Amino acid sequence: MNTHLNYGGDAAGLICGYLLGAGTAPHEVDTVQAAQWLAGLHPHGTASDHRALPPQGTFLWLHFNLSHAQAVRWMERHADLPEAFFDALKDRSVSTRIERDDDTLIAVLNDAHFDFAFEPSDIATLWTSVAPHLMVTGRTRPLRSVDALRTAVRSGNAPCSSVALLAELMRTQASGLVDIVRGVTQRIDDVEDALLAGRLDHKRARLGVLRRLLVRLQRLLAPEPAALFRLLQHPPAWMGADDAQELRDSTEEFSVVLRDMQGLQERIKLLQEEIAASVQEANSRSLFVLTVVTVLALPINILAGLFGMNVGGVPLADNGHGFWIIVAVVAAFTAVAGWLALRGTGDS
DSSP states (O other): OOGGGOTTOOTTOEEEEEEEETTSOOEEOOHHHHHHHHHTTSTTOOOOOTTSOOGGGEEEEEEEETTSTTHHHHIIIIIOOOHHHHHHHHOSOOOOEEEEETTEEEEEEEEEBTTOOSOTTOEEEEEEEEOSSEEEEEESSOBHHHHHHHHHHHTTOOOSSHHHHHHHHHHHHHHHHHHHHHHHHHHHHHHHHHHHTTOOTTHHHHHHHHHHHHHHHHHHHTHHHHHHHHHHHSOOTTOOHHHHHHHHHHHHHHHHHHHHHHHHHHHHHHHHHHHHHHHHHHHHHHHHHHHHHHHHHHHHHHHHHHHTOOOSOOTTTTOTTHHHHHHHHHHHHHHHHHHHHHHHHHHO
8 A cells, every 4th residue: 555645545444554662663564454454353253352462562553534425334344433532522522632441552642634724613633542441532634633643653763652652652742742833923024024014005904814724723622732731630541650651741742832822823813913002003094084074164165155055145145255265265264274274283
């Protein structure tokens, strides 16, 4: 199976499969080999027992494209996953969480799309089941972190246990979030520079998109540290102390990223308030100019309306200097109106 050409999955929806273990190089497997390996765990056809030791300390990682119609069917037939995993696939709640179901860990993680474009909709879910001998991941759209993990495993940088692989996935996800935070910070810096230079140019709308992105990321990821800490209080019996420590370390990385996101949200809020104040000030200046022009034009409009009536007795109608007299009167009234308007501005 050629992984880099099999991005959407094979006939069973398998994107990639690796046989991993301590002291051994990653060995790529297809669905047929994976099914044979999993069948070898229970050669007598006994009921599922995830506490069974994997052959020679190895474990299997299978990554599926859940958009493929055969992916879930293959997992139900061969992977012997708990019902909680399939319930999580059907559940509409995609908040990040890691739960324990007997001796299996069920994780619902959220990650950025592979073609992430800093839009709030560019976030999707990765479902994970972790047992001593098997780790299964599934997604409906290409995701950055799991693809980076697949690249690392293919190059030989593979953890020695399934929990360590989950911790590495979470660290990769945290690194991806750090890149997102840096990208958002750069965009905020550009908006701030434009604001200081007096170039608003719809920057408030751009800040709104970035703020919605950070809010969505924080809402989806915030439950993860607390849920993981609760899990580490009562880990499965097969989870070693080193694996528990790796999960704890990955949680701390997430906590730092979440704090950075919260700080960026506050910064965006302040910039939005500053832009709103600038827009309001500009509107106030425009309204004032319009008011002054209206006041200055008021004497002209009144006198033009009065002298434009087609009635008898119009003053100065027979005076040879009547036009200039009226111009002088209008100029005087306009000067007085302008002085009154400008004096009110000076007093404020």
